[in-house]
Amino acid sequence: xxxxxxxxxxxxxxxxxxxxxxxxxxxxxxxxxxxxxxxxxxxxxxxxxxxxxxxxxxxxxxxxxxxxxxxxxxxxxxxxxxxxxxxxxxxxxxxxxxxxxxxxxxxxxxxxxxxxxxxxxxxxxxxxxxxxxxxxxxxxxxxxxxxxxxxxxxxxxxxxxxxxxxxxxxxxxxxxxxxxxxxxxxxxxxxxxxxxxxxxxxxxxxxxxxxxxxxxxxxxxxxxxxxxxxxxxxxxxxxxxxxxxxxxxxxxxxxxxxxxxxxxxxxxxxxxxxxxxxxxxxxxxxxxxxxxxxxxxxxxxxxxxxxxxxxxxxxxxxxxxxxxxxxxxxxxxxxxxxxxxxxxxxxxxxxxxxxxxxxxxxxxxxxxx
Amino acid sequence: xxxxxxxxxxxxxxxxxxxxxxxxxxxxxxxxxxxxxxxxxxxxxxxxxxxxxxxxxxxxxxxxxxxxxxxxxxxxxxxxxxxxxxxxxxxxxxxxxxxxxxxxxxxxxxxxxxxxxxxxxxxxxxxxxxxxxxxxxxxxxxxxxxxxxxxxxxxxxxxxxxxxxxxxxxxxxxxxxxxxxxxxxxxxxxxxxxxxxxxxxxxxxxxxxxxxxxxxxxxxxxxxxxxxxxxxxxxxxxxxxxxxxxxxxxxxxxxxxxxxxxxxxxxxxxxxxxxxxxxxxxxxxxxxxxxxxxxxxxxxxxx
Amino acid sequence: xxxxxxxxxxxxxxxxxxxxxxxxxxxxxxxxxxxxxxxxxxxxxxxxxxxxxxxxxxxxxxxxxxxxxxxxxxxxxxxxxxxxxxxxxxxxxxxxxxxxxxxxxxxxxxxxxxxxxxxxxxxxxxxxxxxxxxxxxxxxxxxxxxxxxxxxxxxxxxxxxxxxxxxxxxxxxxxxxxxxxxxxxxxxxxxxxxxxxxxxxxxxxxxxxxxxxxxxxxxxxxxxxxxxxxxxxxxxxxxxxxxxxxxxxxxxxxxxxxxxxxxxxxxxxxxxxxxx
Numbered sequence: 001x002x003x004x005x006x007x008x009x010x011x012x013x014x015x016x017x018x019x020x021x022x023x024x025x026x027x028x029x030x031x032x033x034x035x036x037x038x039x040x041x042x043x044x045x046x047x048x049x050x051x052x053x054x055x056x057x058x059x060x061x062x063x064x065x066x067x068x069x070x071x072x073x074x075x076x077x078x079x080x081x082x083x084x085x086x087x088x089x090x091x092x093x094x095x096x097x098x099x100x101x102x103x104x105x106x107x108x109x110x111x112x113x114x115x116x117x118x119x120x121x122x123x124x125x126x127x128x129x130x131x132x133x134x135x136x137x138x139x140x141x142x143x144x145x146x147x148x149x150x151x152x153x154x155x156x157x158x159x160x161x162x163x164x165x166x167x168x169x170x171x172x173x174x175x176x177x178x179x180x181x182x183x184x185x186x187x188x189x190x191x192x193x194x195x196x197x198x199x200x201x202x203x204x205x206x207x208x209x210x211x212x213x214x215x216x217x218x219x220x221x222x223x224x225x226x227x228x229x230x231x232x233x234x235x236x237x238x239x240x241x242x243x244x245x246x247x248x249x250x251x252x253x254x255x256x257x258x259x260x261x262x263x264x265x266x267x268x269x270x271x272x273x274x275x276x277x278x279x280x281x282x283x284x285x286x287x288x289x290x291x292x293x294x295x296x297x298x299x300x301x302x303x304x305x306x307x308x309x310x311x312x313x314x315x316x317x318x319x320x321x322x323x324x325x326x327x328x329x330x331x332x333x334x335x336x337x338x339x340x341x342x343x344x345x346x347x348x349x350x351x352x353x354x355x356x357x358x359x360x361x362x363x364x365x366x367x368x369x
Numbered sequence: 370x371x372x373x374x375x376x377x378x379x380x381x382x383x384x385x386x387x388x389x390x391x392x393x394x395x396x397x398x399x400x401x402x403x404x405x406x407x408x409x410x411x412x413x414x415x416x417x418x419x420x421x422x423x424x425x426x427x428x429x430x431x432x433x434x435x436x437x438x439x440x441x442x443x444x445x446x447x448x449x450x451x452x453x454x455x456x457x458x459x460x461x462x463x464x465x466x467x468x469x470x471x472x473x474x475x476x477x478x479x480x481x482x483x484x485x486x487x488x489x490x491x492x493x494x495x496x497x498x499x500x501x502x503x504x505x506x507x508x509x510x511x512x513x514x515x516x517x518x519x520x521x522x523x524x525x526x527x528x529x530x531x532x533x534x535x536x537x538x539x540x541x542x543x544x545x546x547x548x549x550x551x552x553x554x555x556x557x558x559x560x561x562x563x564x565x566x567x568x569x570x571x572x573x574x575x576x577x578x579x580x581x582x583x584x585x586x587x588x589x590x591x592x593x594x595x596x597x598x599x600x601x602x603x604x605x606x607x608x609x610x611x612x613x614x615x616x617x618x619x620x621x622x623x624x625x626x627x628x629x630x631x632x633x634x635x636x637x638x639x640x641x642x643x644x645x646x647x648x649x650x651x652x653x654x655x656x657x658x659x660x661x662x663x664x665x666x667x668x669x670x671x672x
Numbered sequence: 673x674x675x676x677x678x679x680x681x682x683x684x685x686x687x688x689x690x691x692x693x694x695x696x697x698x699x700x701x702x703x704x705x706x707x708x709x710x711x712x713x714x715x716x717x718x719x720x721x722x723x724x725x726x727x728x729x730x731x732x733x734x735x736x737x738x739x740x741x742x743x744x745x746x747x748x749x750x751x752x753x754x755x756x757x758x759x760x761x762x763x764x765x766x767x768x769x770x771x772x773x774x775x776x777x778x779x780x781x782x783x784x785x786x787x788x789x790x791x792x793x794x795x796x797x798x799x800x801x802x803x804x805x806x807x808x809x810x811x812x813x814x815x816x817x818x819x820x821x822x823x824x825x826x827x828x829x830x831x832x833x834x835x836x837x838x839x840x841x842x843x844x845x846x847x848x849x850x851x852x853x854x855x856x857x858x859x860x861x862x863x864x865x866x867x868x869x870x871x872x873x874x875x876x877x878x879x880x881x882x883x884x885x886x887x888x889x890x891x892x893x894x895x896x897x898x899x900x901x902x903x904x905x906x907x908x909x910x911x912x913x914x915x916x917x918x919x920x921x922x923x924x925x926x927x928x929x930x931x932x933x934x935x936x937x938x939x940x941x942x943x944x945x946x947x948x
Contacts, residue, residue: 052842054373072373072845079846085839089861098857099847146847156846374770375841376851381769388762388822391754392781395819399796400788406796470693473686481687485694492697494931496880498901499704499920505715505905506707506913507700512716514703544697576682605789607883611902625791632795633887641795648792656786660779 002063002153002186003028004049009058011044018044020210022058026203031180031187033197035233036207042190043158045207049188050079050156062153073102078147079156082163084139086131086146092118093127096145103150117145137168157189161196173199194234198222206230228282228359237287237316239353240327242301244283246354248275253354255283259302259321263349268363275362284353287316290329290345292337297346303327305343310336319343400649406642421639428643442619444644447627451604454539454623459603462543464596467550472580474551475558486551493548501611504541530613534621538609545608546599553595557588590666597659601652624648707917714913727918736892737919740900744923747813747885747896748878754818755874759825760867764859766826767833768841778827785823790883798887808890816888817878825870832866869938872930879926897923 004026011019019041026032034042047053048060051072059068067075078099086095093114094101100110118124121141126134131142140160147155160176161169177200180187191197197204198218205215206229214226225231231239245256252264253275260283267275275281293300303319306326315337317329329345331337354362376384407428411421438445470489474482492500507514508529516526529537561584569579585592607625609615615622615630622630624644632641707713708727710720731737766774790797797816798807806812840862844854882898889895895903901923904916 050842050846051373052846071850072842073848073850075846077846079843081839081843083837083839085837085843087840087858087862089864098844098849102844102847102849102853102857143843146843150848374768375838375845375854376765376769378770380851381765381771384761384765384769385771387754388758388826391758391815391819392784392822393819394800395797395816396781396784396788396823398800399793400784402796402800403793406799411799466693470690473690476683477687477690481690481694485690485697488694488697488701490931491701494876494927495701495924496882496898496927498880498882498898499924500700502901502905502916502920503700503704506703509715512714514699514717517717518699544700547697570679573678575678576686601786605791607791611882614906628791628794629883629887632798638795638799645792645795648789649787652787652789652792653783656783659786660783 003061004032004154004186004188005061006045006048007059007061009045009048009055009060011041011048011053012056017210019048019055022210022212024205024212024215026186026188029184029186030202031185031189031200033201033204034188034190034207035192035194035197035204037192037233040207041210042192042205042207046156046158046188046190049154050077051075076151076153077156078150078152078154080143080147080158080160082159084131084143084163086139086142088131091128091130092123092134092142095131095142096127096149099146099150113149114145117149118142121145121148136164137172140164140168140172153186155185155187157187159190159192162191162193169196176200195236198234204234206233224361225284225353226361228284228355231284231353231355231361235286237328237330239284239286240290241355242283242285242325242327244281246275246279246281248272255281257283257301258323261300263298265349265352265354265364275356280357281362282355282357282359284355285347285351287328287330288332289351290327290331290347292317292329292331292339293344293346298349299352300344300346301327302342302344305339305341308337308339317343317345319345403642403645403649406638407646409639409642411638411642412636424639428640431640432643432647442622444627446619447622447624450535450621451623454535454542455600455603458539458542459546459599460596462539463546463550463599463603464592466543466547467595468554468592470547470551471554471558472576472584474555476576486555489551490548492544493546497545497608498611500545501608504612508537531617534613534617538613538621538623541612542603542606542609546603550595550599553591554588557591558584561587590662593662594659597655597662601655601659604651604655605648704917704920707913708921710917711914713917727914728922730915731919731922734915734919737897737900737915739893740895740897741923743810743894744879744896744898747810747817748875750810750814751817751821751878752871752875754814755821755825756867756871758818758822759829759870760860760863762822763826763829763833764855764863766830768838768859778830781823782827785820788820790820790881794883794887797884801888807888808894810889810894812888813885813896816884817874817881820884821874821877825874828873829863829866829870832869833863836862865938869934872934876927876930 004024006022006024009019009022010017022045024045034045036042044053048055049062051067051070055068059066061067062075062077087098090098093111096114096118097105097110100113105113115124115127118127121144123138123141123145126138131139134142140163144160161172164172173196179185180200189197189200201218203215203217204221205212206221206226207213208229214221214230221230221234225234225239228241231241242257242260244260247254247256248267251266251272253267253272254264255262291297301319303321305317306320307316307318309316309318313332313334315331315333317331317337317339319327321327327345352364354364356362406421408423408425409421410424410427432444437443439449440446470485474485477485510516510526510528515529519526527533565583565587566579569583574582605625606623607629609621609623610626610629613621615626625648628641628644628648631637631644703715703717706718706720709723709725710718711724711726712718713720713727765771766778771777801807801812801816806815840858841854844858845851849857880898882902885896885899886902889899892900892903897919901916901920904912904919
């Protein structure tokens with residue numbers, strides 16, 4: 001096992017900059033998720049650890065070794081590919097044992113080891129089959145087995161669950177979580193699914209346009225998203241964002257917007273300084289922090305009912321405001337809500353997020369600066 | 370190693386070398402060599418075999434000599450014959466018949482479709498010498514299948530290879546090559562979603578209307594591809610030689626056969642090379658047109 | 673109602689017309705189906721009575737005829753090995769290595785190969801082969817075919833390799849394989865179906881070709897079956913029809929079998945696009 005370090009790494013493809021001036025440290029035994037939309041540079045970052053791409057500038061280290069220009073085969077890594085890359089002309093046993101074959105292990109040894117790993121992954125009974133004869137979930141496990149069959153410093157995952165259907169994905173996610181707890185491997189995991197990142201990671205690096213926007217443990221990313229981009233990306237449904245006018249007076253900030261009734265918010269000195277002169281802010285509230293207003297809430301927002309979707313344990317209530325912006329509340333009830341016309345939603349001040357015009361989050365008073 | 374790739378640049382160059390040498394020696398070198406030889410009086414035997422003289426455009430002048438240009442057995446006659454051959458056997462023959470067959474095959478019973486395809490494709494895949502020999506037997510004056518049929522129909526027999534040699538090679542080449550157009554159009558038609566035609570059926574369209582309004586416009590690109598390819602192939606086809614040797618009295622001497630006779634029967638390599646250059650120029654025009662069409666299509670400008 | 677009658681009659685009309693065209697296409701070949709099995713075959717169409725394989729015995733007793741088939745085999749297999757190996761290596765390089773301008777290379781080669789046809793370039797091909805002293809050798813026929821077929825073979829195979837995910841080789845390398853190991857253990861087996869198609873295509877092309885061996889070979893000892901058949905029916909005063917019919921059928925068999933093999937394995941259409 002080993003740590004990984006990116007030192008001012010830039011990767012360009014022709015004119016296009018995929019990764020820009022990246023500094024990143026991943027600790028030994030950590031499970032790092034690279035999270036972001038397609039084209040954000042997360043896969044390129046992973047492939048530079050694997051050696052399948054070479055940085056245009058900067059250095060990459062695995063442990064104490066500078067691996068920037070090292071061939072993939074010499075890096076002591078394992079990788080699970082998005083399309084699994086199972087060799088169609090080999091049965092599962094030979095597929096799983098292939099890394100041992102290129103290491104010169106004897107046939108008996110490598111098949112014994114392949115069986116061992118396959119048994120752990122519950123595919124031991126399929127070893128004689130060809131990849132085309134097994135299901136997608138089994139193919140995924142086979143490619144995982146091939147990555148686990150030999151000891152590696154680092155385990156790399158390139159969207160390994162994205163080709164599975166929703167149910168299998170949950171199951172495989174749980175299994176990966178279990179595996180990580182068991183082995184304590186150093187892993188880097190690329191995904192565009194925020195739930196996967198939340199469930200698996202020790203730390204998440206949220207990427208956008210070739211840069212890391214936030215690098216923090218999952219709950220920190222959830223509780224204090226560094227930017228509106230992160231706020232929008234993490235959480236399902238995403239955080240509600242609303243442009244507001246702000247006025248600072250007596251260490252408090254007063255928010256104003258159509259249909260919004262907000263209590264004065266105490267802001268930190270740092271935030272007040274950051275606020276200085278900025279009157280146009282973005283207010284953020286997560287759907288799960290909104291309730292149907294019954295009176296007495298610190299803050300409320302109102303709008304015309306747009307949709308009312310009951311999904312069993314929870315109901316999504318969406319309002320449409322005059323400026324066509326929508327506001328969604330996630331109400332935890334298994335009763336159907338009889339709503340019509342204008343609806344008022346309430347939320348507590350401790351759940352308010354504020355972002356400056358550049359989209360950067362302002363530290364709130366109740367948080368340590 | 371500065372930049373990772375699956376195959377390094379030097380290994381890639383090594384991988385390309387064997388193919389590169391073969392193509393260089395037997396495709397690219399001949400291209401330039403034929404241009405060079407066409408400016409000499411090179412022959413097979415004698416002094417000019419070893420030390421040919423540079424004769425400038427003499428070979429070209431003799432090809433385009435106005436006095437004999439249209440005479441049988443001369444270049445102009447052969448060129449015009451070839452154009453007629455291409456127009457009749459490739460465009461009017463193979464493409465039209467292939468289109469008709471492909472369209473009809475969309476709506477005939479499966480077994481009839483497979484049987485017809487098998488026969489048409491057999492004419493195309495059998496070795497050229499074999500089909501030429503089969504046609505010899507077919508056209509034989511005394512006992513041939515064709516005259517047998519003529520007899521059964523109460524028509525007079527014909528000595529086809531002597532009386533209508535040009536029409537024989539036109540029909541022969543149509544018969545030989547229709548399979549390609551048929552298969553190309555067939556796969557083009559089957560790639561059109563059936564719902565397009567079903568919608569027309571529901572609206573009460575006839576087969577001709579469906580062909581004109583839906584089928585043909587949607588496979589326009591394939592038609593262009595087909596026409597260019599079969600024109601080029603027919604322009605260069607040597608197979609009629611096996612049936613007629615270019616005769617009788619040069620009446621089926623299309624350009625490839627003409628080139629062969631000038632170079633390998635009359636041993637005038639310089640003149641043969643000049644014909645080769647002209648044929649290659651014509652090929653080049655078609656090939657460039659084809660590349661232009663396919664690239665334009667790849668960019669999504671045309672259908 | 674009339675609408676469905678209309679469809680119904682269209683179907684019947686098309687079936688009749690299709691059957692008619694099919695019969696017309698079959699006519700020139702009907703003789704060729706019976707004559708090989710008729711010990712008294714002439715140019716006339718006749719049902720063999722009795723059905724006999726004696727014509728094939730005649731072929732197997734004719735040294736010149738057998739020699740022709742053997743030469744066809746030598747030239748086709750030789751050409752196929754060069755085309756298969758050369759095209760596999762070259763198209764793999766064109767697909768996977770960072771050689772600059774590789775798309776342009778592919779297109780220029782394709783352009784050359786369609787411009788330099790056998791009939792346009794017969795003079796320089798003869799002169800080049802003559803110049804390197806290979807006239808009247810089988811190796812000359814093999815080399816000329818290999819050069820002529822390689823550009824198209826490379827084009828077909830490159831398309832095929834481009835459609836194969838790079839993750840096969842990448843995963844092998846991450847797992848510890850060298851580029852050479854990844855090529856032989858993983859890439860080559862995955863590309864094999866494409867190579868089979870190219871090899872079959874090249875074989876059928878060389879096996880059936882007449883012009884190139886016709887101009888490059890002189891001694892009857894080296895003639896492939898194509899040239900042998902031509903000389904049987906063009907030079908001999910009256911062709912020995914019995915021998916020739918059976919011989920032609922034997923000579924056609926590999927092509928027919930390969931065609932059936934490819935259409936069984938890859939479907940009709942695939943073969944359609946690649947015979948040129």
